Amino acid sequence: MAGFGKLIFWRRRERMIGKASRSRRFDIALENAQGTGFLALLVGLMCFLVMIAVAASFALSAMSERWSSGLENKITIEIPAETANGDPRDKKTLTALSEQVQAMLAEIPNIKSIEPLSDADVSELVKPWLGEDLPLSDIPLPALISIETHNSDDANLDSLSVKLKNISGNIRLDTHEDWLLHLLRFTKTLQLTTFLISLIVGITTIIAIAGAVKARLAVLGEQIELLHLIGATDRYIAKQFQTYSFFVSLKGSIIGALVCGVFLLFIGMLFGDMAANLLPDFHLSFRQVMLLCCVPIIISFFAMMTARHTVMSALGKLP
Amino acid sequence: MIKFEHIGLRYGIGPEVLTDINFTLEPGSFHFLTGQSGAGKTSLMRLMYLGQRPTRGAINMFGHAINTTPRAALSEIRQKIGVVFQDFRLLNHMSSFDNVALPLRIKGTPEKQIKKDVTELLEWVGLGDHMDTLPNTMSGGQQQRVAIARAVITRPRLLLADEPTGNLDDEIGIRLLNLFEQLNKMGTTTVIATHDHHLIERFGYPRMVLDDGSLHIEKHGSWIRKKLEGVF
Ligand SMILES: Nc1ncnc2c1ncn2[C@@H]1O[C@H](COP(=O)(O)OP(=O)(O)OP(=O)(O)O)[C@@H](O)[C@H]1O
Ligand SMILES: [Mg+2]
Numbered sequence: 327m328a329g330f331g332k333l334i335f336w337r338r339r340e341r342m343i344g345k346a347s348r349s350r351r352f353d354i355a356l357e358n359a360q361g362t363g364f365l366a367l368l369v370g371l372m373c374f375l376v377m378i379a380v381a382a383s384f385a386l387s388a389m390s391e392r393w394s395s396g397l398e399n400k401i402t403i404e405i406p407a408e409t410a411n412g413d414p415r416d417k418k419t420l421t422a423l424s425e426q427v428q429a430m431l432a433e434i435p436n437i438k439s440i441e442p443l444s445d446a447d448v449s450e451l452v453k454p455w456l457g458e459d460l461p462l463s464d465i466p467l468p469a470l471i472s473i474e475t476h477n478s479d480d481a482n483l484d485s486l487s488v489k490l491k492n493i494s495g496n497i498r499l500d501t502h503e504d505w506l507l508h509l510l511r512f513t514k515t516l517q518l519t520t521f522l523i524s525l526i527v528g529i530t531t532i533i534a535i536a537g538a539v540k541a542r543l544a545v546l547g548e549q550i551e552l553l554h555l556i557g558a559t560d561r562y563i564a565k566q567f568q569t570y571s572f573f574v575s576l577k578g579s580i581i582g583a584l585v586c587g588v589f590l591l592f593i594g595m596l597f598g599d600m601a602a603n604l605l606p607d608f609h610l611s612f613r614q615v616m617l618l619c620c621v622p623i624i625i626s627f628f629a630m631m632t633a634r635h636t637v638m639s640a641l642g643k644l645p
Numbered sequence: 646m647i648k649f650e651h652i653g654l655r656y657g658i659g660p661e662v663l664t665d666i667n668f669t670l671e672p673g674s675f676h677f678l679t680g681q682s683g684a685g686k687t688s689l690m691r692l693m694y695l696g697q698r699p700t701r702g703a704i705n706m707f708g709h710a711i712n713t714t715p716r717a718a719l720s721e722i723r724q725k726i727g728v729v730f731q732d733f734r735l736l737n738h739m740s741s742f743d744n745v746a747l748p749l750r751i752k753g754t755p756e757k758q759i760k761k762d763v764t765e766l767l768e769w770v771g772l773g774d775h776m777d778t779l780p781n782t783m784s785g786g787q788q789q790r791v792a793i794a795r796a797v798i799t800r801p802r803l804l805l806a807d808e809p810t811g812n813l814d815d816e817i818g819i820r821l822l823n824l825f826e827q828l829n830k831m832g833t834t835t836v837i838a839t840h841d842h843h844l845i846e847r848f849g850y851p852r853m854v855l856d857d858g859s860l861h862i863e864k865h866g867s868w869i870r871k872k873l874e875g876v877f
Pocket of ligand 2: 686731
């Protein structure tokens, strides 16, 4: 029985030799050309890198958004536990000053909310710096008032600090601006870096694809010339290369995207818990996931246009 | 219809292969192109199918002055020309069917029509059993027939065949020349380069003779010439 099956197999193979498969995709022998797998692998790697960079950029913007969200209109007013001369203020004086400030603030229409922090709140804030065990009641704590404004431009802030100066010389306004600006500048720099990385990777991909297409053009020159001679337009010939480059790149970049997805999930699992306290959650929004999914298509599209441009300029040299 | 004026051609810095070629081909004419090996038959054909620009002179094809025709429009002119190349130039990665279908696909003919026309023609040239065969597994004569089928499938306005019967036995050579004749009767201007005096005598069409870089066209074919000689 087995021998018989083998015989049929051989007969079929014999018939297949010298026969073309019925599925013809290209007039030029693009698929048979060497290096197709290499090109797909290259594009896959590029896609992986770009997607990582884009995901990192998303995480960074989520981070800076979280840090800055609402902060720009939040101001803390600090009434120090000592006077400008260094004399301590007792609890009563502090409370009186705080109430005086609150009364003043209540008159200003620009102030949206006023929230004096209780001693417990203040203790909670300073705990990380002073340690758990210290008897906090012994330490002179400042009075803090957290306020939110409708508008915190310079004119508003200036008039507010003048009014505070009138109550007491050393009351401080903390607008969070300085350290926030630093942080935002830092994340912007990181984002710019990821953008530059994506750009360089993108340019490298384009150069690599153009090189691969040029190699194909050289190898398949005779077939291309034939198509040209029997009346194929440059667009007709370029279309074959375009389609080929698009699908090879799509194949490569989808594999790259899948690997990237697994990688991101893995990162999320590894660092998710650790980072949760420090950083905002790394969850990508639906829109961001969609954008990430577009990366392979965008890369493939660029590959297609690169192939088109390369082929068209090479064909211009034929008579 | 086709007009060559003061055409000269040289390859690179070599000597002029063609010097001062002048001729006009009327629509529907049939000529044999002869000349010794190396006389420049293939070179002249290359100029006619726009595979090469002349070094000097003016070519006019179907009313288009080639020198001033934009590149994009040349493809359209080429689609009206069927060429049987001396070395066939079949695409070895696709079946003979697909090779013959290629000019139709380039023109954008519907697949259904392609299937019908190509099958019919391949059967006509005796390759009905070899539609799926790859050219490089076929004999020289079979490949030649595929090449001829590819050249005539679009019913071109101009047919250029470079030694189309070189690898064929007499019977099938005559059969294919009959095919060319039929196309010619439907209006295809035909030029066939050949060494085969036998064939030229048998069909009796006028000759274009290439000699020493210049071209001489006979007014009449051998039959009429003989008749004229007989009468006078
Ligand atoms: N691509 C080329 N580059 C340089 N020289 C060429 C080229 N093609 C042809 N030649 C030269 O031009 C001359 C004419 O060649 P061509 O092929 O036109 O002759 P032919 O009449 O077709 O010959 P045959 O009957 O052998 O086919 C020859 O001397 C040949 O060496
Ligand atoms: Mg020749």
